[in-house]
Amino acid sequence: MSFHVRRKDREITDPNELRQVLKTTKYVTVAFCMENEPYLVSLSHGYDEAKNCLYFHCAPEGKKLVYQKANSKVWGQAVLNFGVTNECDYAYTSVHFSGKMRLISDLSEKQHAIEVLVRQVSLKPEEKLAKIKPEKLEKTTMGRIDITYMSGKKHQSPKSQG
Numbered sequence: 001m002s003f004h005v006r007r008k009d010r011e012i013t014d015p016n017e018l019r020q021v022l023k024t025t026k027y028v029t030v031a032f033c034m035e036n037e038p039y040l041v042s043l044s045h046g047y048d049e050a051k052n053c054l055y056f057h058c059a060p061e062g063k064k065l066v067y068q069k070a071n072s073k074v075w076g077q078a079v080l081n082f083g084v085t086n087e088c089d090y091a092y093t094s095v096h097f098s099g100k101m102r103l104i105s106d107l108s109e110k111q112h113a114i115e116v117l118v119r120q121v122s123l124k125p126e127e128k129l130a131k132i133k134p135e136k137l138e139k140t141t142m143g144r145i146d147i148t149y150m151s152g153k154k155h156q157s158p159k160s161q162g
């Protein structure tokens, strides 16, 4: 079955605008499914535009990794939340995406991933990155979500906030 954003007046179709949401938000919420049971977590992320993938880090074990091993297909959402408008409506921009999640083990990719992640989520990225040594990175669990689909929806502009 195929679905589309029903409200065409609110749909974001410009791929650059969709990518910009993934580039400027600090975290995504990612849904999993295993044996007909849903699960979700939020993850701080860095978006790599060239690879169209999201990088994240996490603990080496836990429920989300059990789900990911059973079924790597994920669905996710990133939100820019502008709050209640003057018209008492709610202003937001959001992107949905689907893709495949996998862990990464190659140290050079981990280095790239941590740079993308820290530069997106930190106010002083270079300071933080200078503290991350290869030995530490080697032990850090990192993953990526390769995005295969994106949709976007925008409701009201932040200018009409009240």
Ligand SMILES: Cc1cc2nc3c(=O)[nH]c(=O)nc-3n(C[C@H](O)[C@H](O)[C@H](O)COP(=O)(O)OP(=O)(O)OC[C@H]3O[C@@H](n4cnc5c(N)ncnc54)[C@H](O)[C@@H]3O)c2cc1C
Pocket (backbone or CB within 6 Å): 027, 041, 042, 043, 044, 045, 056, 057, 058, 059, 061, 062, 063, 064, 065
């Ligand atoms: C804004 C934000 C950013 C985050 N960024 C990261 C990140 O970059 N990396 C990362 O690994 N995690 C991040 N987290 C935490 C993440 O959402 C999960 O809580 C965490 O990854 C543990 O997931 P798990 O499946 O391994 O947990 P487990 O401890 O294995 O989960 C077991 C059970 O604990 C409960 N549980 C787990 N997490 C939560 C939760 N957050 N709130 C309430 N109940 C919970 C659920 O009921 C679940 O069934 C972030 C959370 C937020 C809100």
